[in-house]
Amino acid sequence: MKEGPDISRIAALIGDPARANILGALMSGKALTATELAAEAGVTVQTASTHLAKLEAGRLIAHRKSGRHKYFTLAGTEVGHALEALMGLAAGAGHLRTRTGPRDLALREARVCYNHLAGERGIALYQGLLARGAIAEDGSALILTEEGNALLADFGVDVAALQKGRVPMCRPCLDWSARRNHLAGAVGRAMLARMQVLGWCKRVEGTRVIDFSAAGRAAFDGRFGVSGAAAS
Amino acid sequence: MKEGPDISRIAALIGDPARANILGALMSGKALTATELAAEAGVTVQTASTHLAKLEAGRLIAHRKSGRHKYFTLAGTEVGHALEALMGLAAGAGHLRTRTGPRDLALREARVCYNHLAGERGIALYQGLLARGAIAEDGSALILTEEGNALLADFGVDVAALQKGRVPMCRPCLDWSARRNHLAGAVGRAMLARMQVLGWCKRVEGTRVIDFSAAGRAAFDGRFGVSGAAAS
DNA sequence: CCAATGCTTCGACTAGGGTCGAAGTATGAA
DNA sequence: TTCATACTTCGACCCTAGTCGAAGCATTGG
Numbered sequence: 001m002k003e004g005p006d007i008s009r010i011a012a013l014i015g016d017p018a019r020a021n022i023l024g025a026l027m028s029g030k031a032l033t034a035t036e037l038a039a040e041a042g043v044t045v046q047t048a049s050t051h052l053a054k055l056e057a058g059r060l061i062a063h064r065k066s067g068r069h070k071y072f073t074l075a076g077t078e079v080g081h082a083l084e085a086l087m088g089l090a091a092g093a094g095h096l097r098t099r100t101g102p103r104d105l106a107l108r109e110a111r112v113c114y115n116h117l118a119g120e121r122g123i124a125l126y127q128g129l130l131a132r133g134a135i136a137e138d139g140s141a142l143i144l145t146e147e148g149n150a151l152l153a154d155f156g157v158d159v160a161a162l163q164k165g166r167v168p169m170c171r172p173c174l175d176w177s178a179r180r181n182h183l184a185g186a187v188g189r190a191m192l193a194r195m196q197v198l199g200w201c202k203r204v205e206g207t208r209v210i211d212f213s214a215a216g217r218a219a220f221d222g223r224f225g226v227s228g229a230a231a232s
Numbered sequence: 233m234k235e236g237p238d239i240s241r242i243a244a245l246i247g248d249p250a251r252a253n254i255l256g257a258l259m260s261g262k263a264l265t266a267t268e269l270a271a272e273a274g275v276t277v278q279t280a281s282t283h284l285a286k287l288e289a290g291r292l293i294a295h296r297k298s299g300r301h302k303y304f305t306l307a308g309t310e311v312g313h314a315l316e317a318l319m320g321l322a323a324g325a326g327h328l329r330t331r332t333g334p335r336d337l338a339l340r341e342a343r344v345c346y347n348h349l350a351g352e353r354g355i356a357l358y359q360g361l362l363a364r365g366a367i368a369e370d371g372s373a374l375i376l377t378e379e380g381n382a383l384l385a386d387f388g389v390d391v392a393a394l395q396k397g398r399v400p401m402c403r404p405c406l407d408w409s410a411r412r413n414h415l416a417g418a419v420g421r422a423m424l425a426r427m428q429v430l431g432w433c434k435r436v437e438g439t440r441v442i443d444f445s446a447a448g449r450a451a452f453d454g455r456f457g458v459s460g461a462a463a464s
Numbered sequence: 465c466c467a468a469t470g471c472t473t474c475g476a477c478t479a480g481g482g483t484c485g486a487a488g489t490a491t492g493a494a
Numbered sequence: 495t496t497c498a499t500a501c502t503t504c505g506a507c508c509c510t511a512g513t514c515g516a517a518g519c520a521t522t523g524g
Contacts, residue, residue: 007256007315010322012247016512020240034471047513049472060321068470068521082321083239085314089292090242248482266501279483281502300491300500 013058014086018043019051023074023083026061028118030171030184031071110210112203116188117195117210121220125191126182128224135170135183142170144187152187155223157194162186195220245290246318250275251283255306255315258293263303342442344435348420349427349442353452357423358414360456367402367415374402376419384419387455388426394418427452 014020021041025032032040038048052072055061062075074080110121117125129135134148144152144159152159162169163186171185183191192210195201200216212220246252253273257264264272270280284304287293294307306312342353349357361367366380376384376391384391394401395418403417415423424442427433432448435441444452 006252007318007322008247008249008252010318011243011245011252013243015240015244015247017240018512020238020243024239035469043512044514045471046473046515050512053472070471078317078320082314082317085310085317086239086242088310089314090239250482267499275482276484277501278485278503282482285502302501 010058010060013055013060014083016051017041018047019055022048022051022055022072023060023079026072026074027080027083031064031073033069033071037072110201110212112192112210115192116182116184117192118182119210121210121212122182125220125224129183132224142183142185144169148187152191155191155194156198157187157190162190242290242292245287245292246315248283249273250279251287254280254283254287254304255292255311258304258306259312259315263296263305265301265303269304342433342444344424344442347424348414348416349424350414351442353442353444354414357452357456361415364456374415374417376401380419384422387423388430389419389422394422 014023018041022037025037025040034048034052035045037052038045041048041051043051052061052063056063056072059075060079061072063070063072065071074083110117110119112118116122126135129148129151130137132147132151133145134151136143136145149159169186170183170188182188195216196203198216198219199213200219201210201212203210246255250273254269257269257272266280266284267277269284270277273280273283275283284293284295288295288304291307292311293304295302295304297303342349342351344350348354358367361380361383362369364379364383365377366383368375368377381391400417402415402419414420427448428435430448430451431445432451433442433444435443
């Protein structure tokens, strides 16, 4: 009668709202602590703890310990793909192309991912920095090169101050809407902050949308754009 | 806080064992009645009826009436893909319900996945095309090379006609039984159709099984087999 | 050593939902 | 019409599983 893997167990795991929120938060690719995830899911830490244990037992997430913090991530790319597939279903009977409302379009172009830039612009920034040799991929890690240091200083970012924090300088962050990396970590955060200070863009209140001015777009493309192939 | 569609609702729908069994049964692509699905899920018809109503409200399944029968099918290919993705996760997590009867063996060797070839043969085809440079993996995408174009033309597939459709030409599709890719997309569909026209294989009525003839096997291995290491 | 922080376990409460018997509706056949 | 089949709705039962308060570990810092 029953053939194939037990799909219901895994689906039931995702089927709880709190757990779904946790997984959704982790789809940013960023590693988050139990306390952060509890806030994201809207439950207490005790509850989140039990959920995290179940998700881990179901091999949907993994963790690594760092001091007294426990950082959780999705267990692998297949998990992300499955979640995306479910998102596609939940979005409605839409075709493969996600129906893009006006708000979605803005979200896709530029948005904050916790504190750094994501979306098309975020990807463009990442590619631009890579092309300029400012950052370099080292396995799954990301390192800031000498050129990157100089570029940041020229951009007006106090690199030395960033290095004092416990947050890693550079971290790749997977974008679920495009499945490509953008730049997270202390540098990612500082660069977004700097762009806002320079008036290139500003965050639309109450949303995740980052609104770029025309001048901001031009300045961005000039400084970080990769061979004129910048996002629209 | 909450971004994106409500994934938990859909997942909870799939998360019930009875409903998961129903969906699993419908993955054959065959249309089944409420009574048949009740038997498949191991519940009474009343229970199945409520489940079917919920699945339909969640747009996971659809029905058409024929006399006093109500035939249910999956609502679309996206549903099937999401289920396959979940199966991949469940298989990886070790929640296997291995029940390999003779029917399952045939299913494992060659079956349809919606409209293209899956199972051992499907994987062999994918590997063979890769080895011949007909397709190339580009991140999570799959591209048809010049060699691939030539190979398809030689095989008797009208490539130009395929390119007119909105469906992507090549798409990797993860096989839950082996956790390896096989070829989906317009090309995948066209190749299976062509094989049936050539008499290499035919679909067994009412099931997902693809039955290869001895001559078909030989022809398949000769044209697409990878260094004699073809599936049995 | 103690205090603070981050996370886990225990226990009890509760709600939501799956389940089936029984009765109700619709369709087709005799 | 009358009966049979296919499916749905209602009502009631039961039980899993999510939730949080409180207490228990574990790690870090002083």
